[in-house]
Amino acid sequence: MQITRRTALAAGLSTAAAIPASRALGETGSTNRRRVLRVAHLTDAHVLPGKGAGDGLAMCLEHAQDKGADFIIFGGDNVMNVDGDGRETAAAQLDVFKGSVKHACSKPHHCVIGNHDILRLDPVDGKKWATDAFGLDNRYGEFAVPGSGSWQFIALDSTSPEGGGYKGRFDDEQLDWLERTLRDVPEDQHVCIVSHIPILAACVYFDGENEKSGNWRVPGAWMHIDARRLKDLFLKHPQVKLCLSGHIHLVDVVDYLGVRYACNGAVSGGWWRGDYHEFAPGYALVDLFDDGSSEIEFFNYGWVTRE
Numbered sequence: 449m450q451i452t453r454r455t456a457l458a459a460g461l462s463t464a465a466a467i468p469a470s471r472a473l474g475e476t477g478s479t480n481r482r483r484v485l486r487v488a489h490l491t492d493a494h495v496l497p498g499k500g501a502g503d504g505l506a507m508c509l510e511h512a513q514d515k516g517a518d519f520i521i522f523g524g525d526n527v528m529n530v531d532g533d534g535r536e537t538a539a540a541q542l543d544v545f546k547g548s549v550k551h552a553c554s555k556p557h558h559c560v561i562g563n564h565d566i567l568r569l570d571p572v573d574g575k576k577w578a579t580d581a582f583g584l585d586n587r588y589g590e591f592a593v594p595g596s597g598s599w600q601f602i603a604l605d606s607t608s609p610e611g612g613g614y615k616g617r618f619d620d621e622q623l624d625w626l627e628r629t630l631r632d633v634p635e636d637q638h639v640c641i642v643s644h645i646p647i648l649a650a651c652v653y654f655d656g657e658n659e660k661s662g663n664w665r666v667p668g669a670w671m672h673i674d675a676r677r678l679k680d681l682f683l684k685h686p687q688v689k690l691c692l693s694g695h696i697h698l699v700d701v702v703d704y705l706g707v708r709y710a711c712n713g714a715v716s717g718g719w720w721r722g723d724y725h726e727f728a729p730g731y732a733l734v735d736l737f738d739d740g741s742s743e744i745e746f747f748n749y750g751w752v753t754r755e
């Protein structure tokens with residue numbers, strides 16, 4: 449038989465199709481799936497004394513709980529900006545955050561650390577401040593979510609300080625831990641990873657005039673610079689189904705190679721000054737199903753800017 453280019457291509461395609469189409473495109477979920485859990489992801493609250501930020505966070509929490517959230521994840525940049533501040537202003541911002549959570553949060557919750565939560569952006573003492581502030585044992589790790597069934601939750605610390613700024617990157621210690629942890633996850637379990645900086649996102653293209661030079665340019669501080677390595681890792685561990693992030697204050701969902709990446713806006717919108725681009729202050733409700741699929745909806749909670 450004479451092998452034409454077309455038959456060779458077809459043969460190549462069929463043997464190369466190691467990744468099922470459903471996985472390549474993102475799994476949409478089976479028809480008889482059952483919802484396991486409803487999580488509210490409240491990211492980038494940027495709480496501070498003033499601007500009514502404490503009331504805003506409380507209002508957002510109440511909205512999410514009225515919608516039936518079983519668990520609350522604070523996605524980082526929970527306080528305004530202690531990365532450039534002293535301990536006194538940091539404590540004042542933290543007081544407002546804690547006050548709102550105490551007053552308005554009746555559900556179990558977990559905090560993720562964002563770049564603005566790290567005191568003076570110090571990689572050791574500053575991160576220690578953040579873990580103490582949010583009652584965490586460690587800056588990264590698994591966290592328990594009651595009633596999560598087949599879902600496991602992992603919080604990671606995205607911020608790698610360098611040269612007075614930072615990049616979105618998991619340091620070697622953390623990546624090593626993540627690789628070991630994913631190896632131990634049973635095949636029938638589903639993993640949700642929460643990081644502050646998006647691992648993969650589409651909205652980062654529009655956060656600034658990123659095409660101005662005539663080429664697209666996305667800074668490593670906006671989206672994980674180690675995304676390729678993480679994409680490869682998740683491909684080896686198909687239990688990873690969902691990655692939640694914030695940081696950009698914009699909203700998107702990207703399905704790629706069987707993982708859903710969702711960037712979930714900002715509770716503070718445009719840092720309590722109004723909307724940010726097309727997005728008003730809001731949060732995401734994340735429904736998790738027993739087949740590893742998810743549904744994500746972004747809600748505005750009706751915040752009106754105060755002067």
Ligand SMILES: [Zn+2]
Pocket residue numbers: 524525562563564644694695696
């Ligand atoms: Zn951030």
